[in-house]
Amino acid sequence: MKRLALLLSFLTILLMIERIQAQPPVIVTSHRPTPLYSGPGITYVDHDRLNPGIEVQLVERNLVGNWVYLQRLTPDQQIAQSGWAQSGYLNLPLELHFSEIPVTTLPDADLARAQSQTEQALYDVPLISLPVETVAEIFERGQARGYDPHTLTKVGDSVSADPSYLEIMGNPEPTLGAYDHLLPTLDYFVDSATRPSVAAKIGLSSYVVFDPFWADKTMCEANESPLQCEYRLKQPSFAFIMFGANDVLSMTYEEYGEQLEQIVQETLAHDIVPILSTFSTHPEHPAHEQALAFNLKVLEVAHHHDLPLINLWSATRALPDYGLDHDHIHMKQSGFNYLKYDSGHETWYGTSLRNLLALTMLDQLRHQLDLP
Amino acid sequence: MKSWMFALAPLLMVGLVGCGTPPPAQVQTVEAYLQAKVESDLPTLQSLICAELAQRAVAESRTFATVSNVTIQNMSCRVDEDDTNVTCSGEIIAQYGNQTTPFPLTRYRVVQEEGVWKWCGES
Numbered sequence: 001m002k003r004l005a006l007l008l009s010f011l012t013i014l015l016m017i018e019r020i021q022a023q024p025p026v027i028v029t030s031h032r033p034t035p036l037y038s039g040p041g042i043t044y045v046d047h048d049r050l051n052p053g054i055e056v057q058l059v060e061r062n063l064v065g066n067w068v069y070l071q072r073l074t075p076d077q078q079i080a081q082s083g084w085a086q087s088g089y090l091n092l093p094l095e096l097h098f099s100e101i102p103v104t105t106l107p108d109a110d111l112a113r114a115q116s117q118t119e120q121a122l123y124d125v126p127l128i129s130l131p132v133e134t135v136a137e138i139f140e141r142g143q144a145r146g147y148d149p150h151t152l153t154k155v156g157d158s159v160s161a162d163p164s165y166l167e168i169m170g171n172p173e174p175t176l177g178a179y180d181h182l183l184p185t186l187d188y189f190v191d192s193a194t195r196p197s198v199a200a201k202i203g204l205s206s207y208v209v210f211d212p213f214w215a216d217k218t219m220c221e222a223n224e225s226p227l228q229c230e231y232r233l234k235q236p237s238f239a240f241i242m243f244g245a246n247d248v249l250s251m252t253y254e255e256y257g258e259q260l261e262q263i264v265q266e267t268l269a270h271d272i273v274p275i276l277s278t279f280s281t282h283p284e285h286p287a288h289e290q291a292l293a294f295n296l297k298v299l300e301v302a303h304h305h306d307l308p309l310i311n312l313w314s315a316t317r318a319l320p321d322y323g324l325d326h327d328h329i330h331m332k333q334s335g336f337n338y339l340k341y342d343s344g345h346e347t348w349y350g351t352s353l354r355n356l357l358a359l360t361m362l363d364q365l366r367h368q369l370d371l372p
Numbered sequence: 373m374k375s376w377m378f379a380l381a382p383l384l385m386v387g388l389v390g391c392g393t394p395p396p397a398q399v400q401t402v403e404a405y406l407q408a409k410v411e412s413d414l415p416t417l418q419s420l421i422c423a424e425l426a427q428r429a430v431a432e433s434r435t436f437a438t439v440s441n442v443t444i445q446n447m448s449c450r451v452d453e454d455d456t457n458v459t460c461s462g463e464i465i466a467q468y469g470n471q472t473t474p475f476p477l478t479r480y481r482v483v484q485e486e487g488v489w490k491w492c493g494e495s
Contacts, residue, residue: 157438158468203439203468212494213409213435217476222494250437327469 026058026101028070028090036083040067042318043109043123048083056081058090058101062108064127064360065098065179066315066346066353086318088347092178099181108314118292122278125299127315128361132368134306139369141271142237149371151192152362153236155209155227155263157246158202159279164333164351166240166358170194177342179356185363186339188371192236199230205250206243206259210266227263231270238365239272240358242312244279244294245329248287257297264305275361276302278313280350282321282328308365310357316350323350397489398482399449402458405491406477409435410442410464422483422492439466439473447477457481457495 029052036048040062050056050070060069065087072081109123143149154160169190176183198216199209208214210225220229231239241263247256260276267274278298281291295313302309316323325332331350334340345352365371394400401420408416414433421429436442447462460477467473481495 202471203466203473205438207431207434207437211431211435213475217478222479246438250434 023100026093026096027055028058028068028092028096029053029055030085030089031091032089034085034089036070036081036085038083039106039110040069040084040104041109041123041314043111043113044084045110045113048081050081050083050085050089054081058096060104061087061098061101062106062127063103063364064315064356065101066356068101069104086344086347087178088344090344092342096178097180098178108311118296121299122292122295122311123314125278125302125309125311125314127311127357128364129302129309129311130361130364130368131306131308135273135308135365136369138268138271138273139237142273145235145271147235147237147271148192149237149369150189151234151236152189152238152240153192153195153199153230153234154197154240154242155199155230155267156240156242157200157204157244159245159330160240160242161197161200161202161204162330162351163196164337165331165354166193167196168337168355169339169359171338174339175342176339179341179359182359182363185359185366188366189362192234195234197230198233199226201226203246204243205246206256206263207247207251209243209263210259227266231267231272236272238275238362239267240275240277240310241267242277242279244281244291244298248285248290248294253290253293253297256294257301260297260301264301264307268305273308273365274305275308275310277310280312280316280322280324280331282324285328308361310361312354312357315353315357318347319350319353320348323353325350395449396451398451398455398458401482401489401491402449402460402480403447405480406444406447406460406464409433410444412436420491422490423485424483425493436464436466439468441465441467444477449477452479456483 030050031052034050035046036050037044037046056070056072058068059071067084068087069084071079074080108126111120111124114120114123154166169186170193174186198219204214209227212223212225215224215226215229219233264274276298278295281288323331331354333351334345334349339355346356405420409432412433417432418429442464444464445462447460449458449460451458457479459479462477464475465472479495481492482489483492
């Protein structure tokens with residue numbers, strides 16, 4: 001009996017290998033000269049160029065899917081050219097599904113090649129971090145309170161208040177392209193994602209998110225801060241939290257840390273899963289150094305509480321102008337008012353990439369928490 | 373003619389006195405508090421905030437740190453019948469980039485501490 005089971009397992013494995021081998025390779029071309037890196041990020045060595053029109057095989061991807069590993073083989077199956085490229089440089093075939101492409105084990109950055117210790121620390125955290133056990137505990141407590149697992153919210157300044165962040169998910173006909181595995185997750189969260197947040201507002205900082213003066217008087221109670229009000233109104237299971245753009249101009253490093261800590265504690269006190277995010281900065285911004293320090297603080301707070309984190313700073317380093325608009329504060333938009341991932345927007349526009357990272361985080365959460 | 377003027381004088385006097393009547397102390401407190409908030413005037417805010425909320429004074433002074441051109445428009449406050457609440461109309465206007473953000477004034481609680489009215493949050 002034992003032998004039979006062993007034999008069956010062996011045959012199953014053989015069949016699986018055969019199926020994998022039988023799958024035709026995914027062939028892509030680039031639509032412009034494409035830098036090839038030795039890993040999935042710009043800190044890796046930029047060692048080659050892929051010319052437009054040259055057919056290459058797409059072999060691997062990073063967790064998000066915005067970086068892919070390419071190989072060009074000679075007729076005798078030798079590797080003629082290989083390297084990592086940003087997906088947005090490529091003509092991806094319609095039949096490509098990133099769900100069928102293996103995810104690399106390479107880290108998102110080559111720390112040895114970071115420009116400074118600060119950058120090294122910032123690159124040291126993956127684009128998506130999800131400490132499953134802590135999240136599951138907070139989530140379960142929220143469920144015990146009766147929170148809807150489909151409900152999320154956003155907390156932040158104008159960069160987050162922008163309807164093109166999360167709210168855009170509800171707009172008709174999203175085009176996910178090769179990221180179509182994210183569609184069930186989009187459907188799962190779409191209703192709450194489309195609702196604006198009273199805790200995401202133009203001019204808001206991590207200070208005034210506690211100030212009742214900034215609360216929407218048509219929805220919030222007397223003496224209720226925007227944060228308390230939003231949590232009471234929506235009772236979300238998850239809160240995407242990002243501050244920094246306004247804070248760098250009006251707060252010290254210590255104050256920012258204190259406020260971020262307070263926001264996290266308030267969120268945890270409500271049994272809501274806080275999802276922190278670093279923010280993009282531009283080296284030409286007058287407070288760039290301060291912004292880097294603030295981002296380090298975000299990592300520190302997330303690490304201290306073992307919280308999920310989106311490393312937007314790291315992800316946007318590869319984008320033109322770091323994914324930012326002319327003001328070096330707000331994220332650049334594609335101009336499309338629906339999610340569009342069939343033409344490489346995630347490689348060119350900060351808002352597109354940020355939404356993709358948020359969706360990927362939600363997808364990971366949904367799978368790790370066994371949400372249907 | 374003269375007698376007519378004499379008859380009108382008391383009315384004019386009453387009117388003038390009425391113009392000079394200071395608003396109730398509660399209203400003065402709230403209006404001064406809002407003005408200090410707009411100006412990020414921490415010492416004044418500390419002197420006008422109630423003991424219960426004293427620790428919030430610094431945060432109160434930073435309400436408008438991220439916006440510019442902050443002004444109060446059409447502020448008009450009156451004491452409610454219960455004497456411990458002041459209802460204000462009007463709004464604070466602030467600018468962020470090209471965008472104007474209004475902060476409508478609302479109803480505020482006042483408490484008396486050692487004979488002085490203090491602002492004590494919204495009500």
